[in-house]
Amino acid sequence: MDFKKHILCIGAGYVGGPTMAVIAYKCPHYKVTVVDINPARIAEWNSQELPVYEPGLDDIVREIRGRNLFFSTDIEKGIREHDIIFVSVNTPTKQFGVGAGQAADLQYWEKTARQILQFSGSDKIIVEKSTLPVKTAQAMQRILATGGDGVEFEVVSNPEFLAEGTAIDDLLYPDRVLVGSGNSERGLMARNELVEIYANWVPAERIITTNIWSSELSKLVANAFLAQRVSSINSISALCERTDADIDEVAVAVGMDSRIGNRFLEASVGFGGSCFKKDILNLVYLCRFYGLHEVADYWENVVKINQYQQERFVLNILNSMFNTLSGKKICLFGFAFKANTGDTRESPAIFIARRLLEEKAEVVVTDPKALVNAKKDLENVNGSLSYTGDPYEAARGCHAIAIMTEWDLYKGLDYKGIFQSMSKPAFIFDGRNILDHEKLFEIGFNVFPIGKPPLTHY
């Protein structure tokens, strides 16, 4: 079949895989190929068991894989044969040298740029899909300009705003699609190519175009604002616990102001996920680079409050359980950084499990989707650790349950039965405020929500 466009994506991760699946699904006249350096990843994308769990993803991939959606390890051939190349490789926080712990590690990005330069053979549009520091597109453009064989590259920025667990819906019905480009004739042409792809299913007024740096910066800022809301409500949850205020009531009252809005105001054990912390630290690094230290400090505190919230949760467990956790069995309900995903990157559960083990508690981890990742995250941690998919088994004989992830499953359990199977006094620390606290108290639990006074029998 003759395809109208040939689209390649380098990086078959949480972002690249679902995004390309939806583009291919909505544009049957385009050929879409996803490549990755990791052959195991590609094998999974070609199997019945996809490497990424997202509601709706399986159905889409099953329908179009082999028709106009392909997964391959042949990066060289991919680069040669496609005209539009999305780059969605990972950009973790740098762990070494200048900017360690804050700046983005761009080694994969640069390596990818060099591969593109080496194998292209014809003009290409390069699409920045990974979240990157502002001005990375410019660096990419400079590397690509060193070819000297007459092949031309145009780099555009098209940040991804999908959230895990709702990726397919976010891609099908995006709030906005952002395309940043240069304003030369070639830049505008590349921009239009991108706009044309999304126009297959996204209403025109939701596709916005900007200069390339605004686009790069908007992605960092959107994540920083979202994370800031979570840290804001979490900081107030600490105050509520010391007073008689209830964080859920405060959130409703504040969120009903239409200027503030009611979303992203759920107090929690802290935010996780691959993007929030990384993007804020990136923003902080950028501000420091330009000498804007007050601005950098402002955003850095969003991350500090998040760390504080997690440590506070552990100290609350320790203090409430008579200042010793040694030999006590504590079960973590959930390990994913949020519900409906198996992803555990930066999950508060990792930090909390480690801290509880430091206090010599015995930790039991249960999660419906994230146990494989949980085991990897805690691989080198010393202490008594066990895993089970069954929450009833997990809680048996435990002194405390700590809710880490807001899985629906945990709302409907038989807590009477669970209470009977636990050591007494039995504690519940609801790090997501998803349970019926009054009812648990009546059953006999000592209940410690986030941002509300505890309900205790002593």
Ligand code: UDX
């Ligand atoms: C990543 C970044 O973390 C995020 O900041 C960005 O916005 C999009 O890309 P994600 O898709 O969640 O997000 O990352 P991950 O699941 O780790 O996928 C990246 C993939 O790129 C991996 O499968 C990795 O094998 C692949 N990769 C990495 C390459 O194909 N080539 C490389 O040189 C490096």
Ligand code: UDX
């Ligand atoms: C986020 C952004 O939402 C998305 O636009 C961007 O592309 C990638 O980063 P994601 O990390 O998948 O997406 O998850 P998100 O739903 O934003 O939640 C992030 C973290 O904040 C989770 O740990 C979640 O539990 C926590 N959170 C969110 C709260 O604690 N309270 C809230 O009210 C909302």
